[in-house]
Amino acid sequence: MSEPTIPLGAPEPFRRHPATLWPEVLLEQCEVTTGRASGPGGQHRNKVETKVVVTHRPTGAIGEGSESRSQKRNHAAAVQRLRVNLALSLRGDGLADPRVRELIEARAANGLKVSDQHVDWPAVLAATLDECALERWDVKAAAQRLGVSPSRVVRVLKTEPRAHTLLNQERAERGLRPLR
Structure with missing residues (x-):
């Protein structure tokens, strides 16, 4: 049985994962709302709509930014968080997208x-x-495809704790040992 994938709505012959889209392109598929952020920050934060929530319409995934008093910074943070949430929640065709393959090949060198x-x-x-x-x-096989060591794959996934947790959950379901 193969891993479930969803139609990502990109032109053939490959599907483009939404997390790999440039932020400007991704925002065309999103709804952006603003509001007042709660918590400390003084009068500016409490009276100005600096909180930004970006919702990806096709999937319902959300990214939120509210830690700054600047709506522009919160917008950038919300888009980045949305892209990470999409990367965590959707499975695509990996390196089938030429732009992603090129990016990974360039990044694999380091x-x-x-x-x-x-x-x-x-x-x-x-x-x-x-x-x-x-x-x-199988991290070893994935590392070969990515052109890096298996330990580097684990380090990449450890950068986002939810990704490392996902890796170990999926491995456990297949009877594979968890990775530290």
Whole structure:
């Protein structure tokens, strides 16, 4: 039985995972709402709508930013969080997308090292998870496809604790030992 995938709505011959889309392109599929953030921050935070929630219409995935007093910074944080949430929740075709394959090949030279704040991070996370899923959560096989070591794959997934948890849950379902 193969891993479940959802139609990602991209042009043939490949499907583009929403987490790999540039933020501007992804926002065309999203609804953006603003509101007042709660918590400390003084009068500016309590009277101005700085909280930003970005909802991906096709999937219902949400990204939220409210930690800054700047709506612009919160918007960027919300989009990045949405892309990470999409990377965690949807499985795509991994390296089938030429843009993603090119990105991974360029990043593999330095072991897929990328800051979790960088615009490429959600695409790297999505591709890593997709390749693990395509290889039935065998990290060694996924690492070969990605052109990095198995320990580097685990380190990439540990950068986002929910991804590491997902990896170990999927491995446990298949009778594989959890990875630290």
